Amino acid sequence: AQSVCAPLPVLGRDVTVPLVTGGEVTYAALDYAASAPALQRVWDDVAAYAPYYGSVHRGAGYLSQLSTDLFENARRTVAEFLDCRADDQVIFTRSTTDSLNLLARAIPADCQVFVFETEHHASLLPWQDARVTYLNAPRTPQQAVETLERALADRTVSIEGGYGPALVCVTGASNVTGELWPVRELAAAAHAHGARIVLDAAQLAPHHPVSIQDLDVDWVAFSGHKLYAPFGSGVLAGRADWLVAAEPYLAGGGASRKVTRREDGGVAVQWHETAARHEAGSPNVIGAYSIASACKALTEAGFDTLVAREQHLITQVREGLAEVPEVRILSLFGDDAPRVGVISFVVDGWNSSHFAAALSAEYGIGVRDGLFCAHPLVRTLLGSDPQIQGECGAPEAAPGEKSLNAIRVSFGAGTPDEHVERFVNAVR
Numbered sequence: 001a002q003s004v005c006a007p008l009p010v011l012g013r014d015v016t017v018p019l020v021t022g023g024e025v026t027y028a029a030l031d032y033a034a035s036a037p038a039l040q041r042v043w044d045d046v047a048a049y050a051p052y053y054g055s056v057h058r059g060a061g062y063l064s065q066l067s068t069d070l071f072e073n074a075r076r077t078v079a080e081f082l083d084c085r086a087d088d089q090v091i092f093t094r095s096t097t098d099s100l101n102l103l104a105r106a107i108p109a110d111c112q113v114f115v116f117e118t119e120h121h122a123s124l125l126p127w128q129d130a131r132v133t134y135l136n137a138p139r140t141p142q143q144a145v146e147t148l149e150r151a152l153a154d155r156t157v158s159i160e161g162g163y164g165p166a167l168v169c170v171t172g173a174s175n176v177t178g179e180l181w182p183v184r185e186l187a188a189a190a191h192a193h194g195a196r197i198v199l200d201a202a203q204l205a206p207h208h209p210v211s212i213q214d215l216d217v218d219w220v221a222f223s224g225h226k227l228y229a230p231f232g233s234g235v236l237a238g239r240a241d242w243l244v245a246a247e248p249y250l251a252g253g254g255a256s257r258k259v260t261r262r263e264d265g266g267v268a269v270q271w272h273e274t275a276a277r278h279e280a281g282s283p284n285v286i287g288a289y290s291i292a293s294a295c296k297a298l299t300e301a302g303f304d305t306l307v308a309r310e311q312h313l314i315t316q317v318r319e320g321l322a323e324v325p326e327v328r329i330l331s332l333f334g335d336d337a338p339r340v341g342v343i344s345f346v347v348d349g350w351n352s353s354h355f356a357a358a359l360s361a362e363y364g365i366g367v368r369d370g371l372f373c374a375h376p377l378v379r380t381l382l383g384s385d386p387q388i389q390g391e392c393g394a395p396e397a398a399p400g401e402k403s404l405n406a407i408r409v410s411f412g413a414g415t416p417d418e419h420v421e422r423f424v425n426a427v428r
């Protein structure tokens with residue numbers, strides 16, 4: 001069966017790679033969850049603008065004005081893409097990791113953080129300086145909500161008799177299982193218990209529309225390079241109050257409104273209260289511009305169409321893998337859970353790294369093997385599965401430790417049917 005529409009044109013469609021078996025083949029990029037190929041449209045937009053770029057917020061010249069306008073327009077485009085509230089801030093960062101670390105620095109000193117152990121390390125680790133409660137992996141979306149509600153209700157009451165500030169950090173779509181998390185329900189639970197919530201949309205935003213208002217989350221973070229823009233830019237968008245109350249993420253020009261010498265010999269700084277507060281240094285105008293271009297391209301293509309096409313590819317892969325008895329797909333919420341085009345699996349009797357290497361060398365297919373920067377989740381999924389017999393192969397496994405590793409195939413708006421067909425045939 002053919003997909004419902006053609007894939008969106010992306011870079012690298014015609015790249016050929018050598019095969020160990022002789023000859024060459026066009027590269028099948030099936031590692032979108034790590035970095036998606038940039039849309040041709042984004043690349044064209046950047047190429048058209050490239051001769052004109054100049055300093056942002058600094059120069060009086062025409063090209064500086066042009067770049068400043070493009071940078072600020074990009075902010076507005078992202079705000080529209082995320083359906084932000086009128087007073088939300090959109091901060092350009094380097095990546096999702098950068099965005100979540102920025103927020104971690106901006107939370108109030110007494111903030112309690114709640115995060116599931118299943119998160120990507122970018123969502124799991126930035127909160128180490130706060131009081132963090134790590135929540136055990138739920139086995140259904142409903143259990144996720146109940147686990148969070150219980151944890152929030154168990155919070156210590158402050159001396160004033162109320163709860164202190166709290167923040168929940170949750171992924172929208174897992175970078176391991178591709179499963180969608182019940183974000184709206186988790187946000188409602190957080191707010192009902194006086195907590196705020198940040199959505200890690202690194203894997204969700206490339207596949208589904210993300211509305212801050214509809215989901216009712218306080219912040220959203222995502223990366224350009226997973227959203228069909230090139231590397232180097234990301235976004236943190238959401239409520240301004242904590243961000244404005246916090247020390248700047250980086251100290252420097254652009255973040256400071258006024259700097260004077262003090263009588264005691266030091267310097268006094270007034271920081272901006274806009275997004276610029278956390279964007280010190282010369283901004284990545286091409287990065288911001290390319291994210292905005294990708295947001296427009298996806299919106300114009302229409303998420304309804306993109307989702308329908310991707311679901312078709314997911315079905316192809318899952319049905320294909322189901323025909324191979326040695327393949328075990330990793331899942332937290334079960335076969336029927338709604339998911340994006342990210343599928344991890346192990347193959348009984350195979351070392352996952354060798355398997356992924358063979359897909360590359362013999363078929364020109366690029367997947368990923370490993371623990372996918374979500375070690376606790378993959379360990380939970382593999383370690384708790386009695387049918388997985390020892391070796392899927394992790395080189396770092398200590399003697400006596402169960403050696404774990406998985407293979408991940410991931411795809412999206414630029415994936416032709418042929419790539420997933422080749423993948424399924426290769427696994428067979």
Ligand code: PMP
Pocket residue numbers: 033034095096097098120122123171173174175200202203223225373
């Ligand atoms: N969160 C999730 C769910 C991810 O999949 C990733 C990237 N694999 C990140 C955060 C981190 O994104 P980046 O590497 O762009 O900072």
